[in-house]
Amino acid sequence: MDLLTQLLLGIGAFSLIVVVGSFIGIMMVVVEDTIEEHQQARERDKMNRE
Structure with a gap:
């Protein structure tokens, strides 16, 4: 995986955690x-x- 893919994956995972945490x-x-x-x-x- 190149750096851009890892960065996008990390941002996506972080935003998902934020959304789920806010919902809870x-x-x-x-x-x-x-x-x-x-x-x-x-x-x-x-x-x-x-």
Whole structure:
């Protein structure tokens, strides 16, 4: 493999890692927000019942 091919392959691998990492990070934030919303809804239901 020549230098250009290795460079392009490295850039491609790095960009793939960045994209996958960003996707995982966004999904973690969404899941945390969803869990927090469910907990707040439960607390509101408890307050309404009392």
